[in-house]
Amino acid sequence: MNTVGDAYWNPQAHMPTARSRRLVITRGEGIWLETSSGERLIDATSSLWHANIGHGRERLARAAYDQMTKLETYHTFGRTVNEPALQLADWLAAEAPMAGAKVMLTSGGSDSVDLACKLARRHWQLEGRPGKKLILSRHNGYHGLHAFGTSVAGLGYNREGYGADSLVPETARISTNDLAEVGRSVLQLGPENIAAIIAEPVIGTGGVVGPAEGYLEGLEALCRQHDILFIADEVITGFGRTGHMFASQRWGIVPDIVTMAKGITSGYAPLGGVLVAPRVADRFFTGPDAPIFRHGLTYSGHATACVVAMANLEVLAEESLVEEAGRLEAVLELMVKPLRDSELVVDVRAGAGFMAGVQLREEVDADRIIDACQASGVLIRTIHDNTLQICPPFICTDDDVAQIVDAIDGALTSYGGPR
Known part of the structure; x- marks a missing residue:
């Protein structure tokens, strides 16, 4: 038994x-x-x-209860949306480390990384540069365990055992903190082949490794120099862990895409999101011939999760x-x-x-x-x-x-x- x-x-x-x-x-x-x-x-x-x-905040539980009795959630595909999703997106855009950001909401960090990597590749296809497919990530970096997160993992044991070096083939690893070595890797791989570099401002699961002096700023400059999208993975560092709302703000970097989760609700509900700079987002919002980004989750913009996030963010601010x-x-x-x-x-x-x-x-x-x-x-x-x-x-x-x-x-x- x-x-x-x-x-x-x-x-x-x-x-x-x-x-x-x-x-x-x-x-x-x-x-x-x-x-x-x-x-x-x-x-x-x-x-x-x-x-x-911290745990056991009645305020967040009551926020969830009140929203569930009103509307637990409704999907946000196509033209429908719910009010909490709209409100949370506006708040996140206002606090983002880049001006004019658009917001896509997910169910967690791995979802957010998957979305960000897909969007980076989609961007270059729409730019008419189909060769730009590689996603580079740091040795010892961790980016969740969906297909893209597994593929870009800088921890080898998370990529092993699936019959290929990478579930999504077009990935490669770069130096954790040696900017000169990163530059050599970019030239060797060819900037014309690289869609994005994804980096945690502070590597978390890979051992709590802070950035070397000038590394993040140099990484952003390298991306600008070679026309590569810069993705800041702030699933751990977002919402205060580094003494700033986003770690990107602490180190003065302006990413093209930011992934987030965890601290957005302090774990009281499963929620994540992606901040997208105008450079990438604007074409999807303009004109009758605007393309569609064919990505979404059943619980994208889950109403109750969004209300819980807002209550959590209020606690962060008030205290x-x-x-x-x-x-x-x-x-x-x-x-x-x-x-x-x-x-x-x-x-x-x-x-x-x-x-x-x-x-x-x-x-x-x-x-x-x-x-x-x-x-x-x-x-x-x-x-x-x-x-x-x-x-x-x-x-x-x-x-x-x-x-x-x-x-x-x-x-x-x-x-x-x-x-």
């Missing part, structure tokens, strides 16, 4: 391990989580990078949480710095947003570190290169940040070597 939940297949999981170490989260309030076994834990990773305003994230960035950077002294640590990366990565030596059993942190009341996880991800909600206090770092420090100190 199967146990409760035996049928569930966890994403991105080695299932025998996931089932033997299953952790069931039953409740969340603020920065705190409760488990089915009664543990109370700090959410040190904002769930999957998205719980920016000055974007500014608070900027302040907490410095607090976290200072507190994690001593972790570099541990013989178990290869590197500590911080200072490019309210997040940090503590990279452990390859031979360190990260599960033991995670379990020790959990015993100290902190829930954490590992990402690429055996790296501990720290990415707390914006409502943390300095003492909360200290508790997270102290738990990691204690786990490193008590670690007895590989078993």
Whole structure:
């Protein structure tokens, strides 16, 4: 006889391990989580990078309830649309890092990346330059797991096992932070073949890697020089994680396309979107012969999700949480710095947003570190290169940040070597 939940297949999981170490989260309030076994834990990773305003906000639940009793949603294909989608799109366009942006809404980050890459290729077909099909992405970059996201992944293990190097053939990887090397790659591949470069301003899942000085600005200039579209993947960094509404604004870049999700609702509803600059969008809005972009999702502009997003954005503004994230960035950077002294640590990366990565030596059993942190009341996880991800909600206090770092420090100190 199967146990409760035996049928569930966890994403991105080695299932025998996931089932033997299953952790069931039953409740969340603020920065705190409760488990089915009664543990109370700090959410040190904002769930999957998205719980920016914390858990259990009744205001967002009531916003969803009120909208559902009025109109849960209605599709936005063709000429129909709902009011929350229109209102949210106007807000996003006003806050975008490029003037005059148009907005397409999706169900999440992977959807947004898929849309952005398709739109980039469609743009060049309409420009009469059909050879421009390549999408370039950074080594260690992560862009979701739809077909395009899998194909442009800078993490090789996410592209492997499908019978080809890339599900969508026309992709290639560029240097993570060496701008000169990127320039050489562009010339080698041929600018006439490249549709777009997609880049996270701060690489998230690939290890929390901030941009080298001048890298993002140089990447944008390189795209302008060679007539390549620049896609900023702000699925993680958007909506305050770097102390600005968008990380593009922090580093002074103006992308052609911006992908977003996660922090747009702080995880209270599945929603994503794409900001599109006039250079790409205008031709679809002008004249009787305007082309149609044949892309859409059943839940594009989902009315309830859009209302939840607006409530979330109001909380960010009313509580000055974007500014608070900027302040907490410095607090976290200072507190994690001593972790570099541990013989178990290869590197500590911080200072490019309210997040940090503590990279452990390859031979360190990260599960033991995670379990020790959990015993100290902190829930954490590992990402690429055996790296501990720290990415707390914006409502943390300095003492909360200290508790997270102290738990990691204690786990490193008590670690007895590989078993």
